[in-house]
Amino acid sequence: MTNADLPQTISLLTRSPAALNALLRGLPEEWTLQNEGENTWSVFDVIGHLIHGERTDWMPRAKMILQFGETKAFEPFDRLAQLRESQSKSLDQLLDEFAHLRSANLSDLCALNLREDDLERRGQHPALGAVTLSQLLSTWAIHDLTHLHQISRVMSHQYRKAVGPWSEYLGVLHCTGHSS
Amino acid sequence: MTNADLPQTISLLTRSPAALNALLRGLPEEWTLQNEGENTWSVFDVIGHLIHGERTDWMPRAKMILQFGETKAFEPFDRLAQLRESQSKSLDQLLDEFAHLRSANLSDLCALNLREDDLERRGQHPALGAVTLSQLLSTWAIHDLTHLHQISRVMSHQYRKAVGPWSEYLGVLHCTGHSS
Numbered sequence: 001m002t003n004a005d006l007p008q009t010i011s012l013l014t015r016s017p018a019a020l021n022a023l024l025r026g027l028p029e030e031w032t033l034q035n036e037g038e039n040t041w042s043v044f045d046v047i048g049h050l051i052h053g054e055r056t057d058w059m060p061r062a063k064m065i066l067q068f069g070e071t072k073a074f075e076p077f078d079r080l081a082q083l084r085e086s087q088s089k090s091l092d093q094l095l096d097e098f099a100h101l102r103s104a105n106l107s108d109l110c111a112l113n114l115r116e117d118d119l120e121r122r123g124q125h126p127a128l129g130a131v132t133l134s135q136l137l138s139t140w141a142i143h144d145l146t147h148l149h150q151i152s153r154v155m156s157h158q159y160r161k162a163v164g165p166w167s168e169y170l171g172v173l174h175c176t177g178h179s180s
Numbered sequence: 181m182t183n184a185d186l187p188q189t190i191s192l193l194t195r196s197p198a199a200l201n202a203l204l205r206g207l208p209e210e211w212t213l214q215n216e217g218e219n220t221w222s223v224f225d226v227i228g229h230l231i232h233g234e235r236t237d238w239m240p241r242a243k244m245i246l247q248f249g250e251t252k253a254f255e256p257f258d259r260l261a262q263l264r265e266s267q268s269k270s271l272d273q274l275l276d277e278f279a280h281l282r283s284a285n286l287s288d289l290c291a292l293n294l295r296e297d298d299l300e301r302r303g304q305h306p307a308l309g310a311v312t313l314s315q316l317l318s319t320w321a322i323h324d325l326t327h328l329h330q331i332s333r334v335m336s337h338q339y340r341k342a343v344g345p346w347s348e349y350l351g352v353l354h355c356t357g358h359s360s
Binding site (some may be wrong): 011026 | 201206211312329352358
C-alpha cells in the first residue's frame with residue numbers, strides 16, 4: 001500500500017463513530033441542525049451521508065473490485081440520499097446506526113483476509129477511472145476526516161458573530177467550504 | 181450573548197475532551213506524530229496547545245475581565261509553549277491532562293454564577309482591544325473546533341498519496357491550512 005497500510009486505516013475507521021458520538025450526542029440543536037446557508041449541510045445531514053456511505057459505497061465497492069475487477073464500474077454514489085433517508089429520525093438514532101453499520105462493515109472487511117496483492121487489485125470508478133482497493137480503503141478513512149473537518153466548520157459558523165474580534169484568529173472561520 | 185448562550189457554549193466545551201479521546205487514544209503514531217511539513221504541528225502538538233490554553237488562557241482571562249475590566253490587558257498567549265511542556269509525555273497522558281483541566285475549568289466557570297450582564301463586561305486583549313466575556317467564552321468553544329478542523333486536516337495529509345485519484349473529491353485535502 002502506498003503511504004498507507006491496512007491496520008493504520010482500520011485504526012481510524014474503528015474510532016470515528018465513537019468520536020462523533022462523544023462530540024455530538026445530546027448537543028443542543030443550535031449546533032446540530034443549523035447549516036451554513038442555502039444548499040449546505042447541517043451536522044445531522046452529514047451523519048446521514050456517512051450512513052449512506054456505509055450502506056452503499058465502501059464495502060460494496062471493495063467487494064466489486066474483488067469480484068469484477070475493472071470489468072464493471074461502481075454504482076455512482078448518491079450524495080443527497082440522506083435528505084430522504086434521515087427524515088423522521090433523531091441525531092441519536094443516526095449516531096447509533098452509523099456505529100452499528102461501521103462495526104458490521106469492519107467485520108466484513110476483516111473476514112476478507114486481504115493479502116498485499118489483493119490491495120493492488122483494480123476496479124473501475126464511474127468518473128475517476130481505474131482505482132485500487134488500497135486507494136478505496138484509504139479514501140474510506142479520509143472521507144471520515146473530511147466530514148469531521150466539515151462538521152467542525154459548520155458548527156463554528158453558528159458562532160461567527162458571537163466570537164467578535166477573535167474571528168480573525170480562528171482559522172476554521174476562514175475555511176472556504178471545500179468539504180461541502 | 182449575541183448568537184450564543186452560555187449553556188450552548190458549555191455543552192460543546194464539555195464534550196471536546198471525550199471526542200478527542202475517542203478519536204485519538206491508541207491511534208498509531210503515523211497518524212498522531214506526523215505534521216504537515218516544516219514549522220507545522222502534529223496532532224500531539226495540538227493537544228499540548230489545548231492544554232496550555234486551559235492553564236493560561238480561557239479561565240484566567242475570564243477572571244481578569246471580572247476583576248480588572250479594561251484596566252489591565254491579558255497576558256499574550258504563548259502559541260509555542262507546548263513544544264517545551266509536552267516533552268517526554270505520551271499522547272495518552274496529554275489527553276488525560278486536557279480532560280482533567282477542562283473539567284476543573286468548567287467547574288470554576290460554573291462557580292462564577294455568571295449573570296447576563298456579567299457576560300457583557302469588557303476586558304482588554306493585548307492585540308484585539310476591547311472584548312466581552314461573552315466573546316471570550318464563545319471563542320473558547322470555537323477554539324476547540326478550529327483545532328478539531330486542524331487535526332482532521334493534519335491526519336488527512338498523511339494519506340494524501342494513498343487515496344490516489346479520490347484526492348479530487350476530498351475537501352479536507354484542499355484546505356489551505358488557515359488553522360495552523
